[in-house]
Amino acid sequence: MKKLEIQHAVEQFLYQQAELLDAKKWRDWIDLFAAGGIYWMPPDASYTTWDGTPAIFAEDKNLMMVRMGRVLHPDAWSQRPLWETNHVVSNVRLQKISKNGDVEVRSRFHMMELRRDDVRHFAGSYFHELKKTKKGYAIRLQRVDMTNAQAAYDYVLQVWV
Numbered sequence: 001m002k003k004l005e006i007q008h009a010v011e012q013f014l015y016q017q018a019e020l021l022d023a024k025k026w027r028d029w030i031d032l033f034a035a036g037g038i039y040w041m042p043p044d045a046s047y048t049t050w051d052g053t054p055a056i057f058a059e060d061k062n063l064m065m066v067r068m069g070r071v072l073h074p075d076a077w078s079q080r081p082l083w084e085t086n087h088v089v090s091n092v093r094l095q096k097i098s099k100n101g102d103v104e105v106r107s108r109f110h111m112m113e114l115r116r117d118d119v120r121h122f123a124g125s126y127f128h129e130l131k132k133t134k135k136g137y138a139i140r141l142q143r144v145d146m147t148n149a150q151a152a153y154d155y156v157l158q159v160w161v
Contacts, residue, residue: 003097010105010130011092013137018087018109021160026068029160033061034131034138039160041144056149057160064160071159083115085159089126101132102140109144111161122161123147 001009013032020029033039040050041057050058059067088110096104104127111122124146130137144161 001101003094006097006101006103007092007094010094010103010137011089013130014089014092014105014107014126014128018089021087022085026064026072026159030061030064030068032137032139033064033142034140035061037061037139037141039064039139039142039144041146041149041161043149045145056146057144067159083113085114086112087161103130103132103137104128105130109161121148124149124161 017029017032020026020032037060038050039057039059040055042050042053042055047053047055089107090110091106091108093106094103095106107126107128109122109124109126113120113122124144127141127143127145129140131140146161
């Protein structure tokens with residue numbers, strides 16, 4: 001594949017991920033992760049490892065499934081009324097393309113969350129390690145560096161950014 005074709009395929013993958021999150025198709029979103037894939041949101045961009053350090057999120061597929069089950073549970077009173085999100089992904093830059101097709105990519109995001117009568121905005125950068133598979137890409141690592149991670153919020157993030 002040529003670099004422009006890889007760029008396009010990676011962009012489409014990231015846009016698909018955003019669409020799945022906004023549609024609350026969390027199982028399909030979790031399925032985008034490789035078997036050992038990790039979703040990691042450190043509290044500060046200076047963190048270099050998720051293992052043994054504080055994190056806003058540090059989840060493998062099993063923990064993502066637990067979160068999904070908790071959020072979707074009919075007795076999850078904190079989730080009423082349901083909320084909406086809108087993810088925008090941009091500035092997609094390929095960092096490294098391996099000979100086997102694996103890709104490291106950086107991008108920017110903005111997420112708007114509507115919950116009850118409140119609108120919150122989250123912004124920052126993503127770093128993805130994507131594994132090339134027969135079906136396309138699978139996420140080995142999704143690192144989320146939120147610009148406003150240290151801001152004061154009235155309630156905790158319940159879903160993925």
